[in-house]
Amino acid sequence: xxxxxxxxxxxxxxxxxxxxxxxxxxxxxxxxxxxxxxxxxxxxxxxxxxxxxxxxxxxxxxxxxxxxxxxxxxxxxxxxxxxxxxxxxxxxxxxxxxxxxxxxxxxxxxxxxxxxxxxxxxxxxxxxxxxxxxxxxxxxxxxxxxxxxxxxxxxxxxxxxxxxxxxxxxxxxxxxxxxxxxxxxxxxxxxxxxxxxxxxxxxxxxxxxxxxxxxxxxxxxxxxxxxxxxxxxxxxxxxxxxxxxxxxxxxxxxxxxxxxxxxxxxxxxxxxxxxxxxxxxxxxxxxxxxxxxxxxxxxxxxxxxxxxxxxxxxxxxxxxxxxxxxxxxxxxxxxxxxxxxxxxxxxxxxxxxxx
Amino acid sequence: xxxxxxxxxxxxxxxxxxxxxxxxxxxxxxxxxxxxxxxxxxxxxxxxxxxxxxxxxxxxxxxxxxxxxxxxxxxxxxxxxxxx
Amino acid sequence: xxxxxxxxxxxxxxxxxxxxxxxxxxxxxxxxxxxxxxxxxxxxxxxxxxxxxxxxxxxxxxxxxxxxxxxxxxxxxxxxxxxxxxxxxxxxxxxxxxxxxxxxxxxxxxxxxxxxxxxxxxxxxxxxxxxxxxxxxxxxxxxxxxxxxxxxxxxxxxxxxxxxxxxxxxxxxxxxxxxxxxxxxxxxxxxxxxxxxxxxxxxxxxxxxxxxxxxxxxxxxxxxxxxxxxxxxxxxxxxxxxxxxxxxxxxxxxxxxxxxxxxxxxxxxxxxxxxxxxxxxxxxxxxxxxxxxxxxxxxxxxxxxxxxxxxxxxxxxxxxxxxxxxxxxxxxxxxxxxxxxxxxxxxxxxxxxxxxxxxxxxxxxxxxxxxxxxxxxxxxxxxxxxxxxxxxxxxxxxx
Numbered sequence: 001x002x003x004x005x006x007x008x009x010x011x012x013x014x015x016x017x018x019x020x021x022x023x024x025x026x027x028x029x030x031x032x033x034x035x036x037x038x039x040x041x042x043x044x045x046x047x048x049x050x051x052x053x054x055x056x057x058x059x060x061x062x063x064x065x066x067x068x069x070x071x072x073x074x075x076x077x078x079x080x081x082x083x084x085x086x087x088x089x090x091x092x093x094x095x096x097x098x099x100x101x102x103x104x105x106x107x108x109x110x111x112x113x114x115x116x117x118x119x120x121x122x123x124x125x126x127x128x129x130x131x132x133x134x135x136x137x138x139x140x141x142x143x144x145x146x147x148x149x150x151x152x153x154x155x156x157x158x159x160x161x162x163x164x165x166x167x168x169x170x171x172x173x174x175x176x177x178x179x180x181x182x183x184x185x186x187x188x189x190x191x192x193x194x195x196x197x198x199x200x201x202x203x204x205x206x207x208x209x210x211x212x213x214x215x216x217x218x219x220x221x222x223x224x225x226x227x228x229x230x231x232x233x234x235x236x237x238x239x240x241x242x243x244x245x246x247x248x249x250x251x252x253x254x255x256x257x258x259x260x261x262x263x264x265x266x267x268x269x270x271x272x273x274x275x276x277x278x279x280x281x282x283x284x285x286x287x288x289x290x291x292x293x294x295x296x297x298x299x300x301x302x303x304x305x306x307x308x309x310x311x312x313x314x315x316x317x318x319x320x321x322x323x324x325x326x327x328x329x330x331x332x333x334x335x336x337x338x339x340x341x342x343x344x345x346x347x348x349x350x351x352x353x354x355x
Numbered sequence: 356x357x358x359x360x361x362x363x364x365x366x367x368x369x370x371x372x373x374x375x376x377x378x379x380x381x382x383x384x385x386x387x388x389x390x391x392x393x394x395x396x397x398x399x400x401x402x403x404x405x406x407x408x409x410x411x412x413x414x415x416x417x418x419x420x421x422x423x424x425x426x427x428x429x430x431x432x433x434x435x436x437x438x439x
Numbered sequence: 440x441x442x443x444x445x446x447x448x449x450x451x452x453x454x455x456x457x458x459x460x461x462x463x464x465x466x467x468x469x470x471x472x473x474x475x476x477x478x479x480x481x482x483x484x485x486x487x488x489x490x491x492x493x494x495x496x497x498x499x500x501x502x503x504x505x506x507x508x509x510x511x512x513x514x515x516x517x518x519x520x521x522x523x524x525x526x527x528x529x530x531x532x533x534x535x536x537x538x539x540x541x542x543x544x545x546x547x548x549x550x551x552x553x554x555x556x557x558x559x560x561x562x563x564x565x566x567x568x569x570x571x572x573x574x575x576x577x578x579x580x581x582x583x584x585x586x587x588x589x590x591x592x593x594x595x596x597x598x599x600x601x602x603x604x605x606x607x608x609x610x611x612x613x614x615x616x617x618x619x620x621x622x623x624x625x626x627x628x629x630x631x632x633x634x635x636x637x638x639x640x641x642x643x644x645x646x647x648x649x650x651x652x653x654x655x656x657x658x659x660x661x662x663x664x665x666x667x668x669x670x671x672x673x674x675x676x677x678x679x680x681x682x683x684x685x686x687x688x689x690x691x692x693x694x695x696x697x698x699x700x701x702x703x704x705x706x707x708x709x710x711x712x713x714x715x716x717x718x719x720x721x722x723x724x725x726x727x728x729x730x731x732x733x734x735x736x737x738x739x740x741x742x743x744x745x746x747x748x749x750x751x752x753x754x755x756x757x758x759x760x761x762x763x764x765x766x767x768x769x770x771x772x773x774x775x776x777x778x779x780x781x782x783x784x785x786x787x788x789x790x791x792x793x794x795x796x797x798x799x800x801x802x803x804x805x806x807x808x809x810x811x812x813x814x815x816x817x818x819x820x821x822x823x824x825x826x827x828x829x830x831x832x833x834x835x836x837x838x
Contacts, residue, residue: 093549108638123698140578176572232593
């Protein structure tokens with residue numbers, strides 16, 4: 001007998017002021033640029049100075065979002081910690097490479113090397129919490145977070161664990177931004193975030209953030225939603241996308257029109273948003289469409305922001321106007337589908353139901 | 356010698372990113388590891404690089420560091436005796 | 440009764456062989472892959488011993504029919520190993536069943552990222568490698584090379600236990616019916632990044648590594664790719680497939696002690712071994728051979744040795760570390776050693792722990808130092824990494 005999988009708490013640090021969970025996008029921070037950095041919470045409230053001195057940005061953001069998620073779930077410890085990150089604490093790996101090249105491999109110090117190991121966030125949370133349980137880190141581009149969710153769902157449904165802390169984290173690094181501008185994965189010209197989804201240019205605006213959630217097979221007072229199903233596909237040709245989504249939804253005993261909304265991963269890249277546009281005028285024509293990357297920026301684990309947002313929508317019953325992509329009426333949605341892909345690869349589907 | 360000690364304190368604070376500690380707060384005979392300044396084994400590796408880079412002293416075995424980095428006093432004495 | 444997951448194919452490339460057969464030949468003839476560094480130019484070349492795959496990137500590209508400088512070394516090695524594994528499993532139509540690919544890597548395309556770091560600003564000649572820095576890109580490249588589309592493809596990076604976790608996840612996916620078959624393992628190439636990184640931690644040996652020896656000086660880095668094919672019982676019986684061995688148990692735990700070092704008494708390692716034995720449903724006494732993590736760093740071998748003593752008490756099975764053959768291949772270590780474990784079961788042999796002379800003062804643990812023939816039904820393999828990641832796998836002859 002498979003158990004249900006619940007999302008019992010959330011925590012988020014992003015380029016919006018999401019770290020304060022009593023708010024839900026009350027004020028929107030707008031940006032103009034090609035990359036955007038997180039709104040910093042007061043890290044000192046979360047991290048003792050002795051520990052903070054060596055921490056990369058990704059670890060600091062994750063200390064805040066993971067502690068907030070743990071607190072809301074009312075937990076001191078969990079059975080497993082699973083983190084998704086496209087690039088890990090890339091800032092420190094870049095600095096290590098730069099030091100290595102600039103100093104001809106002399107006088108290098110260990111701290112940056114240690115932080116640059118992709119699993120440093122999951123390891124550091126385990127160390128802080130004293131969690132000796134299952135500890136995993138997924139590093140597969142824009143399905144890093146979804147791989148983590150999948151793993152958690154597998155364990156919870158099979159009753160191999162009761163509470164799992166699942167996270168998503170990535171950080172902005174200049175060298176990465178500049179080199180990805182060269183290959184037009186990141187926009188050449190700065191744009192206003194508010195307009196990015198209609199920019200009409202190639203590439204994306206790069207963002208960062210850390211989003212953590214406690215998933216459990218026990219429902220409790222704080223529960224937000226139920227994770228009904230997930231799908232991960234490394235590739236889908238353009239004409240397979242629609243059918244794959246329809247099949248995925250129907251396999252869960254509902255049809256597309258039964259969905260109260262779909263959260264799409266539009267990121268303003270002229271070349272690759274066409275998939276969303278096509279779905280928007282066909283498969284999803286009659287249901288409410290929501291977008292978020294004009295608020296979060298695009299990064300490998302930006303879908304963690306969408307997961308956070310869906311759960312906030314369930315809890316508050318509100319859908320801020322800025323998230324709406326079409327004009328179909330949306331009111332207190334109960335069932336939301338999340339669809340994301342990046343540059344036509346690594347497609348993911350997540351089906352959530354309000355609790 | 357007291358100049359060297361002051362220099363070491365400042366360098367340690369900078370190299371190890373000890374944001375809320377000032378040089379005045381570190382006594383010459385305070386233990387740097389454990390109960391004193393609270394440094395750990397990764398800091399010891401950082402200090403080994405500092406010895407090499409700033410004073411031309413190479414340690415081959417990290418265990419040698421334990422005695423040398425006991426306090427500012429022991430560090431200063433070792434550097435004075437072995438400086439290249 | 441816990442049912443094991445069938446292994447039907449294996450493929451690898453390491454410093455001691457370009458395929459599984461060559462690796463086995465080197466293991467039983469005691470031939471090490473460790474030497475002075477040849478392919479990578481580094482100022483540390485005189486004091487650094489590594490285990491390099493002898494083939495250059497050009498050689499690998501020729502074998503794979505690729506143009507020059509198309510891929511970084513991690514996917515090149517990975518494609519070679521995956522193709523061999525698919526061949527052995529007799530898989531021709533990769534999309535015939537729900538097939539997944541789960542790979543472990545730590546460096547991904549770091550070899551190219553460090554080589555062209557400043558070059559990218561000067562010319563567009565090597566911009567094809569920019570996106571290769573994403574660890575997941577190496578896995579995606581392997582998927583493309585074998586025509587795996589519309590499938591579950593992901594990458595795990597838990598430092599030196601990555602491939603163990605890839606194998607563990609794959610086994611869980613098959614058991615729970617999420618996939619019918621899955622390609623699991625890892626790929627990691629040597630890079631200046633890792634050579635210098637481990638050097639800053641002062642755990643690199645300047646000579647041949649000596650696991651579990653009192654006078655051990657640290658590890659030698661290696662590079663490799665190693666993949667196994669896991670298939671459901673349904674496919675195995677339908678196609679009457681030859682099963683090489685079974686993934687019977689797996690355990691993952693965190694030491695939660697230190698960012699890079701293992702705890703003094705190996706708490707995480709004990710938990711990982713105990714969980715794996717529990718999943719396998721066997722008592723410790725049923726383990727015939729332990730393929731230890733045994734990196735030859737002062738810290739690992741002491742911590743792992745104590746953990747083995749805690750789990751196995753006064754009945755320690757024969758054990759050895761194969762790191763003196765292959766070096767420490769980081770994310771792939773558990774993949775390499777999974778294949779060696781299966782070969783141990785198939786051939787009823789225990790590999791020698793090369794270079795061992797003096798037992799450690801802390802305990803009375805002596806690894807096997809000679810090739811030994813013995814009926815092997817169950818092998819336990821350990822892999823531990825930075826961030827406190829501890830993983831154990833158990834392989835058996837019978838399901």
